[in-house]
Amino acid sequence: xxxxxxxxxxxxxxxxxxxxxxxxxxxxxxxxxxxxxxxxxxxxxxxxxxxxxxxxxxxxxxxxxxxxxxxxxxxxxxxxxxxxxxxxxxxxxxxxxxxxxxxxxxxxxxxxxxxxxxxxxxxxxxxxxxxxxxxxxxxxxxxxxxxxxxxxxxxxxxxxxxxxxxxxxxxxxxxxxxxxxxxxxxxxxxxxxxxxxxxxxxxxxxxxxxxxxxxxxxxxxxxxxxxxxxxxxxxxxxxxxxxxxxxxxxxxxxxxxxxxxxxxxxxxxxxxxxxxxxxxxxxxxxxxxxxxxxxxxxxxxxxxxxxxxxxxxxxxxxxxxxxxxxxxxxxxxxxxxxxxxxxxxxxxxxxxxxxxxxxxxxxxxxxxxxxxxxxxxxxxxxxxxxxxxxxxxxxxxxxxxxxxxxxxxxxxxxxxxxxxxxxxxxxxxxxxxxxxxxxxxxxxxxxxxxxxxxxxxxxxxxxxxxxxxxxxxxxxxxxxxxxxxxxxxxxxxxxxxxxxxxxxxxxxxxxxxxxxxxxxxxxxxxxxxxxxxxxxxxxxxxxxxxxxxxxxxxxxxxxxxxxxxxxxxxxxxxxxxxxxxxxxxxxxxxxxxxxxxx
Amino acid sequence: xxxxxxxxxxxxxxxxxxxxxxxxxxxxxxxxxxxxxxxxxxxxxxxxxxxxxxxxxxxxxxxxxxxxxxxxxxxxxxxxxxxxxxxxxxxxxxxxxxxxxxxxxxxxxxxxxxxxxxxxxxxxxxxxxxxxxxxxxxxxxxxxxxxxxxxxxxxxxxx
Numbered sequence: 001x002x003x004x005x006x007x008x009x010x011x012x013x014x015x016x017x018x019x020x021x022x023x024x025x026x027x028x029x030x031x032x033x034x035x036x037x038x039x040x041x042x043x044x045x046x047x048x049x050x051x052x053x054x055x056x057x058x059x060x061x062x063x064x065x066x067x068x069x070x071x072x073x074x075x076x077x078x079x080x081x082x083x084x085x086x087x088x089x090x091x092x093x094x095x096x097x098x099x100x101x102x103x104x105x106x107x108x109x110x111x112x113x114x115x116x117x118x119x120x121x122x123x124x125x126x127x128x129x130x131x132x133x134x135x136x137x138x139x140x141x142x143x144x145x146x147x148x149x150x151x152x153x154x155x156x157x158x159x160x161x162x163x164x165x166x167x168x169x170x171x172x173x174x175x176x177x178x179x180x181x182x183x184x185x186x187x188x189x190x191x192x193x194x195x196x197x198x199x200x201x202x203x204x205x206x207x208x209x210x211x212x213x214x215x216x217x218x219x220x221x222x223x224x225x226x227x228x229x230x231x232x233x234x235x236x237x238x239x240x241x242x243x244x245x246x247x248x249x250x251x252x253x254x255x256x257x258x259x260x261x262x263x264x265x266x267x268x269x270x271x272x273x274x275x276x277x278x279x280x281x282x283x284x285x286x287x288x289x290x291x292x293x294x295x296x297x298x299x300x301x302x303x304x305x306x307x308x309x310x311x312x313x314x315x316x317x318x319x320x321x322x323x324x325x326x327x328x329x330x331x332x333x334x335x336x337x338x339x340x341x342x343x344x345x346x347x348x349x350x351x352x353x354x355x356x357x358x359x360x361x362x363x364x365x366x367x368x369x370x371x372x373x374x375x376x377x378x379x380x381x382x383x384x385x386x387x388x389x390x391x392x393x394x395x396x397x398x399x400x401x402x403x404x405x406x407x408x409x410x411x412x413x414x415x416x417x418x419x420x421x422x423x424x425x426x427x428x429x430x431x432x433x434x435x436x437x438x439x440x441x442x443x444x445x446x447x448x449x450x451x452x453x454x455x456x457x458x459x460x461x462x463x464x465x466x467x468x469x470x471x472x473x474x475x476x477x478x479x480x481x482x483x484x485x486x487x488x489x490x491x492x493x494x495x496x497x498x499x500x501x502x503x504x505x506x507x508x509x510x511x512x513x514x515x516x517x518x519x520x521x522x523x524x525x526x527x528x529x530x531x532x533x534x535x536x537x538x539x540x541x542x543x544x545x546x547x548x549x550x551x552x553x554x555x556x557x558x559x560x561x562x563x564x565x566x567x568x569x570x571x572x573x574x575x576x577x578x579x580x581x582x583x584x585x586x587x588x589x590x591x592x593x594x595x596x597x598x
Numbered sequence: 599x600x601x602x603x604x605x606x607x608x609x610x611x612x613x614x615x616x617x618x619x620x621x622x623x624x625x626x627x628x629x630x631x632x633x634x635x636x637x638x639x640x641x642x643x644x645x646x647x648x649x650x651x652x653x654x655x656x657x658x659x660x661x662x663x664x665x666x667x668x669x670x671x672x673x674x675x676x677x678x679x680x681x682x683x684x685x686x687x688x689x690x691x692x693x694x695x696x697x698x699x700x701x702x703x704x705x706x707x708x709x710x711x712x713x714x715x716x717x718x719x720x721x722x723x724x725x726x727x728x729x730x731x732x733x734x735x736x737x738x739x740x741x742x743x744x745x746x747x748x749x750x751x752x753x754x755x756x757x
Contacts, residue, residue: 583731590737597744 004074009049009116012082012092021077022100024110026050028069040064042094044077047111053091060094070103074110169241171215175261177247185274186211186218187239190363190382193347194227207231210382211242217258220245222265230271244268258286287361287391291336295595298369305361305391306332307399309339311354326350332360332375335398342375348383357399358385359392369424425588429507437559437570445559448580449503449510450552451522456545459500459519460531462493470496470516495531499523503555512557512572521577523548554578639717643752644705648739649684655708662686662704662714663722663735669698675713678702681736687713700724701732 008021027043040056056064063069079096169185191209198204208221220242222230234240245263288302296302311330318324328349333339342362344352364381368374377383386392426436426445436443463470464483473481473493480489497519502511520526523544525533533541556576561568644661645651652660664678667685673693677685688704698721706716722730742749 582728583734586731586734586738590734590741593741593745 004045004047004110006046006048006111008046008077009044009051009113010046012077012080013049013051013053013090013116015082015084015090018077021046023075023077024106025069025071025073025075025103026109026113027052027071028056028064030064037061040069042069044075045109045111045113048113049116050113051092051116053089054094055091056094056097060097063097063099068099068102069097072106072108073099073103074101074106075099172211172213172218172259173215175218175247175259175263177249177261180244180246183241183243184211184213185239185241186213188234188236189217191234191236194231209234209236211240219250219259219262220265221262222269225267226265226269230265230269234271239274241270241272241274243270289336290332290334290338290340293338293340293367293373293375294591296367298367298373300367301364302367302375303361303363304332304334304340304342304365304375305359305387305395306334306340307357307395308354308360309333309357311352314349328352330354330360334395340373340375342377344377344383348377352383353385359387359395359399360385361387361389361392427507428503428505428510431510431559431570431572432508437561437572442558442560444556444575446554446556447505448552448554448585449505451501451549452504452509453502454522454545454548455500456542459497460495460527460534461498463496465490465492465494495527497523497527497530510572512555512574514574514577518574518577522551522553552580554580639705639707645751646739646742648680648682648736649686650682651739651743652686652708652712652714656710656712657707659705659707659717660714662688662706663701663730663732664704665701665732666698669694678704681732681734681739688716688719689713690716690719701730 003022004024005018005021008018008023011018012021023044023046025042026045029041029043031039031041037058038061039058040061041052042054042056043050043052044054045051056069060069069075076098077094077096078098079094081093081095083091083093085091168183170182172184172186175182175184189210189212192207194205194207196203196205204224205227206221206223207227208219210217210219242263245265247261247263250260250262286303287305288296290304290306293302293304309331312328314326314328316324316326326346326349328344329341330344330352331339332342342360342365361384362375362377362381363384364378365375366378366381368376424445426434426447428447428449430436431445431447436445461472462475462481464473464481464486466483466486466488469483469486471483471485473483473490476482476489480491481493482489497514497516499514499519499522500511501514501522502509504510514522516527523530524547525544530541530544533544554577555574556578557572557574559570559572562571563569639659642659644659645655646661646663647655648662648664662678662680664680664686667677667679669676673690675687675689676694676698677687679685688706689709701722701724703720703722704714704716705718705720706714709715724730
């Protein structure tokens with residue numbers, strides 16, 4: 001009976017090495033490889049201990065397949081390599097093994113071995129197989145040339161490559177699409193939920209996340225199969241070794257992450273948890289002070305941090321696609337003393353708890369000019385409550401000392417004036433310089449201007465007397481008036497106004513058209529009375545126009561480029577006329593002056 | 599609003615025609631000297647100031663807008679608070695003939711002691727129109743002070 005080399009398992013496991021150890025094969029198992037070829041995991045015994053962390057190198061796969069290596073056979077381990085995994089465990093790769101006694105000739109297990117290491121390396125080893133090509137440059141160099149020759153160009157690894165332990169970690173900032181052999185170590189700062197879509201090309205699902213390391217951050221997206229593979233595996237806040245993702249130029253429309261590239265996960269990508277995470281920063285944020293938000297353009301993506309001063313109740317609305325969505329607004333104040341309203345959607349809205357004035361940090365919030373300035377947490381924003389970052393502590397300290405007493409000046413109501421609407425203030429020269437109305441859609445803007453001319457000729461027309469029909473009626477000359485739209489004749493009509501006026505401010509002037517309501521507001525008389533006056537008292541009619549001239553109003557106008565017989569002209573229509581709110585106007589002017597001078 | 603300057607003879611006729619008019623200007627206009635003083639100050643550019651600018655305008659005509667704080671029992675002096683809350687004293691030549699409250703606009707010279715020797719004043723009625731926002735006015739004053747190149751009132755008035 002062949003003697004097994006007792007203590008060999010111990011030696012191999014400890015790395016002290018053992019030459020030509022005689023071992024009994026206890027068990028052999030096939031593991032599916034990531035790139036197609038199977039690997040065999042072997043459990044060997046030296047009579048005293050068993051160790052299951054043996055891997056058969058691929059060129060010896062035939063031995064397993066032809067049953068040369070079968071449970072109970074006695075073998076001599078002629079050549080091996082021991083790989084150390086990141087967490088200290090060892091895997092012995094069998095490079096050359098001779099069977100001295102085939103399984104059939106051996107009665108059973110020799111000795112009474114106990115498992116040396118009770119660690120299940122299955123998952124790790126499987127991942128090593130997944131990893132495949134990665135990180136084996138260092139270990140491959142240890143390999144004998146002979147082995148590398150045997151392998152196809154596809155899989156030069158003779159052993160499971162250690163997941164990042166022996167490969168160099170590169171900084172995220174150095175990633176580019178032209179280099180594919182890299183490993184990065186990063187923390188997941190934001191993971192989106194799974195989103196499905198269904199379009200003409202089919203259905204799909206995706207999820208995305210942002211990962212950060214000391215050098216920078218990058219956005220990672222996984223589609224379809226990768227969603228299944230990685231979604232549940234990845235946790236926000238944990239550090240992973242990532243490799244074999246494909247890089248492409250970032251689509252800035254979908255992300256605010258500061259990186260020219262973004263990563264897509266594919267079949268070969270790997271995400272391996274990393275224990276050593278202390279160096280990797282928790283989150284990279286470039287916070288903007290709330291008072292600064294006024295100076296940013298609308299639709300900018302910003303990061304903010306502040307104290308949640310108050311939160312509204314959750315409301316539910318139905319979107320155009322008939323989806324029900326929850327929404328909640330909260331007020332955020334920071335050390336500048338300014339307050340801004342933030343809107344949360346969906347699950348975040350429902351989960352949010354604003355009690356106790358938490359410090360709220362939002363990364364990737366979208367700035368809009370709704371009601372002046374307000375923020376919206378879109379699906380790609382990350383919301384952090386009481387985050388563990390120095391800015392949060394500074395805010396908390398400031399708030400407890402002074403902040404709680406300050407009422408805060410809200411950016412979200414200030415500019416609106418009437419509160420709520422988007423007041424897009426422009427001067428009349430802006431309309432020309434910014435080419436408002438030249439796009440496909442009409443542009444709306446608000447301005448303060450003075451009426452300098454009113455055209456009193458053709459300002460009135462005879463309209464259909466039926467409710468809601470303002471179509472011009474045709475005078476049948478027999479006392480009847482016909483409306484084409486209603487297809488009826490009427491003995492009467494109602495006067496309606498279409499007032500052509502020239503309004504001006506310090507910068508420029510503009511011809512606008514005012515319909516009934518706005519015209520009546522400007523002239524201070526209703527259309528019917530004016531119609532009467534026109535027919536009866538010419539002087540009084542003129543007087544109305546004289547009085548209306550040189551009055552200043554707040555005009556809310558709609559402007560659009562219209563083509564009329566090969567000629568394109570800007571047509572401006574007044575939607576609403578309001579008297580000037582001097583206080584609001586002064587405040588706005590002062591604010592603009594200060595902004596310009598800063 | 600201030601009355602436009604009138605010659606003494608005109609003023610006497612005016613007084614005769616409209617004896618019921620009790621405007622403070624009337625009481626100041628009668629002595630000839632006052633007329634000259636009054637005329638002088640109305641022609642000259644009067645920068646708008648608040649309390650912090652008083653010291654820079656000593657012996658100069660100014661226009662001060664503030665809220666009436668306390669009126670002295672004699673009626674010859676009263677205190678006003680500006681948009682920043684600081685107090686200034688206004689001294690009149692003749693005692694007040696009416697109840698003074700709310701926001702007033704005082705035109706006069708700044709004395710060495712930092713008080714305003716009023717030539718005329720104008721009460722901004724609170725019951726009419728929109729309430730005067732003193733804080734906003736103060737902001738405007740600051741803007742004018744910060745950008746004198748854009749607010750050449752001196753040139754405009756004398757030109």
